[in-house]
Amino acid sequence: MYLSYVFIYLVLLLLPGSASAQASQIQLAKPTIFTQDITNFWQAYDSVRATPDTARQRQLVQRLYLDRATPGLRDFAKSQEFRARSYVRAVNRYPRFWASVRPATLAVSESVSQIKQVLSRFQQLYPSYKPVEVFFTIGALNSGGTVKGQRVLIGTEIAAATAVTDATELGTWLQGVFKNHANGVTELVAHEAVHTQQPDGDAELDGKTDLLGYCLQEGAADFIAELLLAKPYTTPYLTYGRQYERTLWQEFEPVLSSPDASQWLYNGDQAQAQHRPADLGYFIGYAICRAYYQQARNKRQAVADIIELRHDFTAPHEFLAKSGYAARWQ
Structure with missing residues (x-):
């Protein structure tokens, strides 16, 4: 699975007319x-x-x-x-x-x-x-x-x-x-x-989105980072999530419209008491973004869609539907 990400990334960079080819014609901003x-x-x-x-x-x-x-x-x-x-x-x-x-x-x-x-x-x-x-x-x-x-x-x-x-x-x-x-x-x-x-990457989202929106904002950052690094992004919540993905989705789906993210994000002390990693909502968001990317024919446009998604009460749910992620577990 991870090799496929790296392969797709490298192919994108070598395509004629790709951003990499264009970069040879324009000067990239120096970080x-x-x-x-x-x-x-x-x-x-x-x-x-x-x-x-x-x-x-x-x-x-x-x-x-x-x-x-x-x-x-x-x-x-x-x-x-x-x-x-x-x-x-x-x-x-x-x-x-x-x-x-x-x-x-x-x-x-x-x-x-x-x-x-x-x-x-x-x-x-x-x-x-x-x-x-x-x-x-x-x-x-x-x-x-x-x-x-x-x-x-x-x-x-x-x-x-x-x-x-x-x-x-x-x-x-x-x-x-x-x-x-x-x-x-x-x-x-x-x-x-x-x-x-992200259009709201530095914004305070409290009261402006639901659990799904919070998780997609963070999960998108993990998924795109993985493409940038050209190797698996490794954290305890991603390792755990990959192992128990079906179970986590079954827990998450009934509450994805909840305004309360405390069971899924920024919950270090609580998660320790439950004997599992904190921030498992990051994994859920990551997995949905991964599914969206995998099903997209135009990978470059998929990257833009993931980054530019607005985390309000509507767009994240439309994004989830397009990803086909929920349908995998039905």
Whole structure:
């Protein structure tokens, strides 16, 4: 199945008149990736650790990190409500975590070339692609990644952490996230970059869609990321979903019009209690997008349809019907 995705992707790039052929005639926008916030954070961190005065610590974070913020960090701090006191509290509470994750955050620069290649492929695969800026920042353990307009905002302290990161001081949810990190920062950027192209990818959807809409917004980002990476997108919820797909659909179908997404998305602590992966709604959305792509004769148009889908109360249900996904399980 995955080889077929890669084969179709490569065929698309080699077709005469394809976006790849067109790219040889036009200059692609060069992806822009910023890592300066990581450097600035660790300078602030070292200064904070050198003094026990919390008031002084807040001043140092503000002056050495937040006042020197890139536009991406400013967007990220605003969306997540980061303040100097947020960082001081996190630094003082979790010293083992910060010491452990530091090398992984500094190693992000090694992925920049690969990320640029993925974003260049995006321009080839999707002619309506709008250039993306990627900002690797350090947050206060709130978010691993989000978007604002055409900016991808990465919380590198979460995104770069792995199973070997010391998370013993943290809550069970983050411990589970780090333990199950199967993808790296390149895969995360690919996912978030898709959101920058969606008509409502950075919008707050509460009250504007139903469970199906939420799941398609996230699942589309996983499916398109898989095409961009030309390899399977691997997460615990995708692995579990592929194994128990029929059962999950039977659970999901009766509630797909519900306004409540809490059983299917962003439910880490709850899912642990149920002994199965969190965010299984991502898999449902991914599987529907995969089905839509598989049945489409024009694969390039299918990519555009998936990315440009509006997540309201109507379009997702029409998309589901066209995909033929539900009919598979009848």
